[in-house]
Amino acid sequence: QVQLVESGGGLVQPGGSLRLSCVGSGFTFSGYSMGWVRQAPGKGLDWVSDIDGAGHATYYADSVKGRFTISRDNAKNVLYLQLSSLKPEDTAVYYCEWYGTRGQGTQVTVSS
Numbered sequence: 001q002v003q004l005v006e007s008g009g010g011l012v013q014p015g016g017s018l019r020l021s022c023v024g025s026g027f028t029f030s031g032y033s034m035g036w037v038r039q040a041p042g043k044g045l046d047w048v049s050d051i052d053g054a055g056h057a058t059y060y061a062d063s064v065k066g067r068f069t070i071s072r073d074n075a076k077n078v079l080y081l082q083l084s085s086l087k088p089e090d091t092a093v094y095y096c097e098w099y100g101t102r103g104q105g106t107q108v109t110v111s112s
Contacts, residue, residue: 002026002101009094009106016086020106022079022096030054030074032099036081038092039105048094049081064090086110 008020024034035050049070050059058070069082079096086108093105 002098004096004098004101004103006094006096006103006106009108011109011111012086013112014087014110016110017082017084018086018108020081020083020094020096020108022081022103024077024079024096024098027098029072029077034072034079035097036070036079036094037097037102038090038094038108040089040092045095046092051079083108 003025004022006020006022008018010018012018031053033050033052036048037045038048039045048061048064049068051070051072055072060068067085071080072078081094083090088110091108091110093107095102095105
């Protein structure tokens with residue numbers, strides 16, 4: 001079955017950086033677009049970024065454009081999200097997503 005496992009979250013100061021990873025299995029990883037969504041405390045899911053199957057086309061929410069970078073390594077079945085210039089409002093659980101399926105998420109907390 002499809003499995004997505006995120007990692008890389010943590011506590012970081014404002015202005016800091018993190019790299020999130022998501023390992024996918026149970027499907028042809030390179031054949032599909034994938035993305036990241038996040039859920040801040042007490043709020044709903046927000047779309048963050050998508051990338052096409054080949055890794056050539058990327059899309060970002062306005063709130064993260066210029067600060068986050070999505071990428072993938074199809075040889076390793078891994079999806080990445082590089083978070084830079086982090087702000088307190090980026091605090092959330094981050095999930096990778098494949099056609100409605102999400103992993104368990106990884107917590108990102110931005111605080112001084």
